[in-house]
Amino acid sequence: MEGDKVCKNVxxxxxxxxxxxKGWPLRSGGFATLCDNCGTAYKELVFxxxxxxxxxxxxxxxxCGKRVHCGCIASSSLLELLDTGGVNCIGCTKNSNLxxxxxxxxxxxxxxxxxxxxxxxxxxxxxxxPTKLEDNFEIGYKLLSSFNQPSTEPSKNYDxxxxxxxxxxxxxxxxxxxxxxxxxxSPLSRVVTEERESSIAISSFQQGCRPHHIxxxxxxxxxxxxxxxxxxRVKNQLLPRYWPRITDQELQQxxxxxxxxxxxxxxxxxxxxxxxxxxxxxxxxxxxxAYFPPISQPEGLPLRIQDVKGKExxxxxxxxxxxxxxxxxxxxxxxxxxxxxxQAGDTVTFSRMDPEGKLLMGFRKxxxxxxxxxxxxxxxxxxPILATAENVHLMNGYSGLLQSLKGSRSCAMTEKNQxxxxxxxxxxxxxxxxxxxxKRLLMDSHDVLExxxxxxxxQDMLRPPPNVKPSTISIxxxxxxxxxxxxxxxxxxxxxxxxxxxxxxxxxxxxCFKWRKLPVDFLLPPKWTxxxxxxxxxxxxxxxxxxxxxxxxxxxxxxxxEFKKRRVATNFKxxxxxxxxxxxTKAIGGEINGASGSSTATTTxxxxxxxxxxxxxxxxxxxxxxxxKPTCMCNVCMTVKRRFKTLMMxxxxxxxxxxxxxxxxxxxxxSKEEAExxxxxxxxxxxxxxxxxxxxETFKGNLDLNSCPGKEEQHTMxxxxxxxxxxxxxxxCLDTYLRQNGLTSLVLEQREASPDAAxxxxxxxxxxxxxxxxxxxxxxxxxxxxxxx
DNA sequence: CCGCTGCATGAGATA
DNA sequence: ATCTCATGCAGCGGG
Numbered sequence: 093m094e095g096d097k098v099c100k101n102v103x104x105x106x107x108x109x110x111x112x113x114k115g116w117p118l119r120s121g122g123f124a125t126l127c128d129n130c131g132t133a134y135k136e137l138v139f140x141x142x143x144x145x146x147x148x149x150x151x152x153x154x155x156c157g158k159r160v161h162c163g164c165i166a167s168s169s170l171l172e173l174l175d176t177g178g179v180n181c182i183g184c185t186k187n188s189n190l191x192x193x194x195x196x197x198x199x200x201x202x203x204x205x206x207x208x209x210x211x212x213x214x215x216x217x218x219x220x221x222p223t224k225l226e227d228n229f230e231i232g233y234k235l236l237s238s239f240n241q242p243s244t245e246p247s248k249n250y251d252x253x254x255x256x257x258x259x260x261x262x263x264x265x266x267x268x269x270x271x272x273x274x275x276x277x278s279p280l281s282r283v284v285t286e287e288r289e290s291s292i293a294i295s296s297f298q299q300g301c302r303p304h305h306i307x308x309x310x311x312x313x314x315x316x317x318x319x320x321x322x323x324x325r326v327k328n329q330l331l332p333r334y335w336p337r338i339t340d341q342e343l344q345q346x347x348x349x350x351x352x353x354x355x356x357x358x359x360x361x362x363x364x365x366x367x368x369x370x371x372x373x374x375x376x377x378x379x380x381x382a383y384f385p386p387i388s389q390p391e392g393l394p395l396r397i398q399d400v401k402g403k404e405x406x407x408x409x410x411x412x413x414x415x416x417x418x419x420x421x422x423x424x425x426x427x428x429x430x431x432x433x434x435q436a437g438d439t440v441t442f443s444r445m446d447p448e449g450k451l452l453m454g455f456r457k458x459x460x461x462x463x464x465x466x467x468x469x470x471x472x473x474x475x476p477i478l479a480t481a482e483n484v485h486l487m488n489g490y491s492g493l494l495q496s497l498k499g500s501r502s503c504a505m506t507e508k509n510q511x512x513x514x515x516x517x518x519x520x521x522x523x524x525x526x527x528x529x530x531k532r533l534l535m536d537s538h539d540v541l542e543x544x545x546x547x548x549x550x551q552d553m554l555r556p557p558p559n560v561k562p563s564t565i566s567i568x569x570x571x572x573x574x575x576x577x578x579x580x581x582x583x584x585x586x587x588x589x590x591x592x593x594x595x596x597x598x599x600x601x602x603x604c605f606k607w608r609k610l611p612v613d614f615l616l617p618p619k620w621t622x623x624x625x626x627x628x629x630x631x632x633x634x635x636x637x638x639x640x641x642x643x644x645x646x647x648x649x650x651x652x653x654e655f656k657k658r659r660v661a662t663n664f665k666x667x668x669x670x671x672x673x674x675x676x677t678k679a680i681g682g683e684i685n686g687a688s689g690s691s692t693a694t695t696t697x698x699x700x701x702x703x704x705x706x707x708x709x710x711x712x713x714x715x716x717x718x719x720x721k722p723t724c725m726c727n728v729c730m731t732v733k734r735r736f737k738t739l740m741m742x743x744x745x746x747x748x749x750x751x752x753x754x755x756x757x758x759x760x761x762x763s764k765e766e767a768e769x770x771x772x773x774x775x776x777x778x779x780x781x782x783x784x785x786x787x788x789e790t791f792k793g794n795l796d797l798n799s800c801p802g803k804e805e806q807h808t809m810x811x812x813x814x815x816x817x818x819x820x821x822x823x824x825c826l827d828t829y830l831r832q833n834g835l836t837s838l839v840l841e842q843r844e845a846s847p848d849a850a851x852x853x854x855x856x857x858x859x860x861x862x863x864x865x866x867x868x869x870x871x872x873x874x875x876x877x878x879x880x881x
Numbered sequence: 882c883c884g885c886t887g888c889a890t891g892a893g894a895t896a
Numbered sequence: 897a898t899c900t901c902a903t904g905c906a907g908c909g910g911g
Binding site: 369370371372390412413414415419423 | 885887
Binding site: 363364365366368374376377378414415416417419 | 898899900901902903904
């Protein structure tokens with residue numbers, strides 16, 4: 093394939109108004125460019141035929157004679173297509189006075205405001221494009237550099253180029269030539285993907301969407317995160333997760349003054365099984381087929397790979413047939429893994445030293461946070477991870493090769509970006525290694541519980557943003573506060589309940605650091621000082637003596653700590669049981685309330701609500717583990733059941749309303765039911781026009797969930813004959829259920845007494861049953877029955 | 882019994 | 897719908 097032919101195909105020479113449509117990348121390979129004006133569609137192949145397929149030879153740099161592997165050439169052949177006359181290796185490209193490689197733009201970034209004349213004129217400038225070849229890594233480097241030096245090299249400045257139609261055409265052409273077919277990303281986007289810290293472009297690209305802002309001001313870093321060389325056997329481009337990440341500095345130093353060229357091939361994050369004792373490292377298929385010798389037998393062949401210390405290892409490179417495919421593994425890696433002290437989550441890198449062709453194995457340690465890998469909790473606790481990433485001392489495999497790059501800024505950037513990138517990845521992708529499939533990376537139950545509690549703490553600490561008055565809306569009888577701005581974190585406080593039953597809240601002044609007693613229901617702002625303690629006149633000054641001696645404080649904190657420990661140690665179910673019951677229960681326990689001593693006078697379910705709040709949210713029994721048994725008759729469960737019944741009534745009524753409406757519309761004849769309903773003054777009004785009629789108010793979305801269904805039934809029976817069946821039907825669920833469980837007497841007892849009293853007495857009576865919460869109750873049936881809403 | 886081997890499985894990713 | 901690959905596990909052989 094000759095370059096000029098490509099150019100002629102891409103450039104429309106007859107148009108006044110060129111609007112390019114991009115269909116890239118094509119699933120069938122390559123990508124398409126369509127000229128709106130002349131209608132010429134051009135499909136570019138993945139690779140330049142010249143280097144495609146079985147070509148495995150070498151080319152010499154036209155400047156220094158250094159040999160460059162064709163894989164590098166093929167993968168970076170965007171300029172090669174225009175002028176195949178020369179090849180420049182990495183080194184001499186840098187040292188020569190070659191024209192800079194111009195950035196490649198995503199199609200969505202191409203401005204469309206220019207006139208067709210200009211466009212056409214500029215399109216022909218393609219012929220004057222500098223035609224030096226650089227390998228793909230160099231391109232990546234150049235791209236980064238060009239954005240990093242906008243002032244000194246205006247020709248590389250995005251803004252400049254963006255305003256230039258020549259850039260438009262140039263970009264178009266380059267795109268059409270340089271893009272690998274099966275990739276979703278342009279070469280630039282790859283670099284950008286790795287470099288920038290915003291997820292916008294990343295996600296949009298990964299989703300195959302057109303990014304809106306794909307050309308950020310990139311951080312100055314010579315990081316080479318580039319598509320690895322495309323070997324002949326590669327049918328599919330490597331997934332980004334396997335792209336090698338290496339800094340330009342590293343690469344340069346690795347290659348050094350020697351004639352050898354280090355070609356980063358791919359890298360892989362070690363899975364649990366990779367790092368396990370089996371000693372099998374699963375190789376990405378594409379990588380194995382691309383960079384390792386072809387094997388036809390499952391037994392494979394021994395492969396010698398040199399590690400960062402220069403030690404040579406021999407692994408068995410083989411495959412298993414798997415679903416009409418192959419699964420490639422390196423066997424016998426355990427000694428090497430152990431030698432490098434790698435574990436799951438760490439990354440192994442594979443490079444090739446050319447022209448010798450020797451395989452190199454490096455590594456990059458995962459960021460450690462306590463005893464967990466970053467991946468372990470990175471998805472949940474991004475901030476600590478990021479903070480750690482900046483300070484972590486990196487043990488980098490390439491650095492191992494270099495023995496001189498530890499802690500370099502580039503590495504830090506790399507690591508940080510990796511972490512950031514990981515955090516920015518869609519949840520699904522990130523979760524791959526922390527999902528249930530990966531036992532090692534699973535948080536154990538204690539961790540989960542800690543995390544849960546921490547999350548609860550966070551919820552409890554959420555406060556309305558300062559100076560912003562929340563608007564409260566009511567949805568389905570739930571009150572929601574809405575803020576124009578994100579909520580802020582309130583100050584932590586310690587909430588305790590004395591043995592006497594007295595509730596107390598304590599907080600530390602941000603000014604004098606003295607501990608002050610606060611009203612129990614006081615929500616602390618992010619910053620709180622003594623003078624804010626208006627309710628306690630004697631404590632509004634920082635000059636007032638500390639109310640808490642060190643021993644008392646210690647005691648408080650100890651109680652807090654013990655409580656946390658106990659919660660962690662205790663089955664989560666029982667913990668939930670305690671919390672989900674009447675807050676009074678907690679008071680009896682004399683514990684620090686809520687989630688480990690934060691400002692937890694609120695409930696854990698509804699940050700703005702307090703213990704004792706009986707709103708539907710706060711009283712809901714916990715879901716998942718620890719939920720109550722269907723037979724539970726505790727106050728909470730009874731209330732929930734009562735409300736469920738009310739909800740069922742309403743649901744049935746609505747259904748009836750709809751049916752009545754439909755019947756009326758369809759038949760225009762008063763049905764028997766309608767007649768019956770009509771006989772009850774006001775009722776049909778409620779049914780048909782719930783917004784009108786005084787009596788309709790009861791069912792107009794303001795249903796009192798706290799009302800006693802028994803009383804409601806009485807009212808209903810008296811005034812709404814047609815609703816009787818509905819009420820009975822709605823009640824039947826619970827009644828039948830209770831009867832089946834031999835609880836009829838309890839139901840009667842509850843109905844006779846006040847709901848709360850009934851609930852409490854029942855709760856006391858069935859205390860033993862309540863204890864079952866701790867032992868079981870994690871079945872789906874339980875959940876469905878106990879949390880019917 | 883234990884560890885290794887080869888394959889199966891299925892969740893998740895990709896086309 | 898198909899592919900990839902992390903992991904489980906049955907079967908086998910050796911100690």
